[in-house]
Amino acid sequence: MNGMVEFVRTLGAARLAAMGAVAAALIFFFLFIIARVTTPAMAPLFTELTLDDSGRIVRELETQGIQYEIKNDGATIMVPKDKIARTRMRLAETGLPRGGNVGYEIFDRTDTLGTTSFVQNVNRVRALEGELARTIRSIDRIAAARVHLVIPERQLFSRDQQEPSASIVLQVRGSLEMSQVRAIRHLVASAVRGLKAERISIVDERGQLLADGSSETTSGITGMDERNTAYERKMKEQIEAIVTSVVGANRARVTVSAELDYTRVQQTSDSFDPESRVVRSTQTREEQSTTASTQNNDGVTVANEIPGNNQPRNPQQQQPQQPRDNARKTEEVVNYEITRTTRTETLEPGRVKRISVAVLVDGNYTKGSNNELTYAPRTKEELDRITALVRSAIGFNEKRGDMIEVVNLRFAEPAAIPPATAETGFLSMLRFTTDDIMRFVEIGVMMILGLLVLLFVIRPLVRRVITPEENATGALVPAAANVPALAPPSNAQVAAPPLAPQTPRAESDHPAARLIESAQIQGEAHQKSMQKVGELVQNNPHETVSVLRQWMNERTA
Helix, strand or coil: CHHHHHHHHHHCHHHHHHHHHHHHHHHHHHHHHHHHHHCCCEEEEECCCCHHHHHHHHHHHHHHCCCCEEEHHHCEEEEEHHHHHHHHHHHHHCCCCCCCCCCHHHHCCCCCCCCCHHHHHHHHHHHHHHHHHHHHHCCCCEEEEEEEEECCCCCCCCCCCCCCEEEEEEEECCCCCHHHHHHHHHHHHHHCCCCCHHHEEEEECCCCEEECCCCHHHHHHHHHHHHHHHHHHHHHHHHHHHHHHHHCCCCEEEEEEEEEECCCEEEEEEEEEEEEEEEEEEEEEEEEEEEECCCCCCCCCHHHHCCCCCCCCCHHHCCCCCCEEEEEEEEEEEEEEEEEEEEEEEECCCEEEEEEEEEEECCEEEECCCCCEEEECCCHHHHHHHHHHHHHHHCCCCCCCCEEEEEECCCCCCCCCCCCCCCCCHHHHCCCCHHHHHHHHHHHHHHHHHHHHHHHHHHHHHHHHHCCCECCCCCECCCCCCCCCCCCCCCCCCCCCCCCCCCCCCCCCCHHHHHHHHHHHHHHHHHHHHHHHHHHHHHCHHHHHHHHHHHHHHHHC
């Protein structure tokens, strides 16, 4: 321990500080490398988050003890890559992220006692907008949604009432079909009282108008086009399913063009059945009359016609009474009801007026002896059979002008290459992903950097601390070199060393002999001086230590 203490004292304060700084730098450097290598790869958990959602997610991650990083001022949260799927499922159970929309939970954290009716109405609209946005966002291909509702207040003593309207902004992954747009409009219209689907406008993130909320004509035309397209797509899928089962997958191309009639026709027809009759009413009329015929011999005279000439005639002159005539008349009217049938037919729009189908099929390929594919066209019988299948699939009607064209041509694209078989065994372990390769590169760079620090930084510093210094000529500086004359102790006197006896000089004119003789003399002198210095150090240890400390302080200064 004394030797260690003396060694530390001989180093000096400057060298000790340098050694401490180097040691601290090395510790921090290796801690950084170890932390960097052992830190798992981070990947984005969620991006483009609001501050509200970021706070809730961070609180939940801290509760679950999951490591995380925050970037882009809280808009992006990073977690270990191997925990992304499980973390997302756990957060989904708690309803995170909410997407910044406030739903009906707004009424759970407000004080209803001190809230005015105006604030309550605003909160109700906000809650309804938030719930609709969440529902729309659950539809496939929709990343985000924002809903604005305009619900006018009902005025007292007002006859005219303004209808509500809505506008929706969608962030879409790819493109939406018109059926999905129409479904969103009807979904919102059904959720808001008094809102019609025609009063809803939908815009995507690129500013493209998906649905116009000011005109019904546009939506009607769009519906016709959509119906026509849907019918053509349906017929195309049916034809492709049949043809590809015969010629092979990706060996047929089908195009269908349909013309639909959107005219609405209403027909009414009446039909009568004369054979089927029923007596409705019967009317019978009967008349009977009696007349008497008399003959006067006097005949018709003027006297007989004069008024007042009513003298009774002589009974003897009266003629005998003639027989009377009886008349009888009978009428019978019978009314019959004939069976009548009234038929009213309404022909809805969308009838097929004409359909045209074009089918392009590839030929047959055979493999030769040199593994080359040889093309052979299809026979006429095969094309006729394919044509018959297409006729049956579309419901061919020659009267309405349907057309079917099946052509056999060689496709420009090469034959499909069979997929490569999956590697198994030891080779499957050597298949690395891009993330694995980047991880290996990062570890390799860290190792090379640590090795360079060890070789070019640590090694020279340690050598400089441990290795003794050299003088300008390159020879090691002796411990007692340049030592000033030490004061002899009071109780002892050190006698000067006797001079070495002079050896007779060899009489030789050879230069080698002279060099050897001079070397011997210098060696003897050096040996004697070393002995003298050793005796001084042994007799005066404290003074020697103080002299050495003085030299070291002068060197460092």
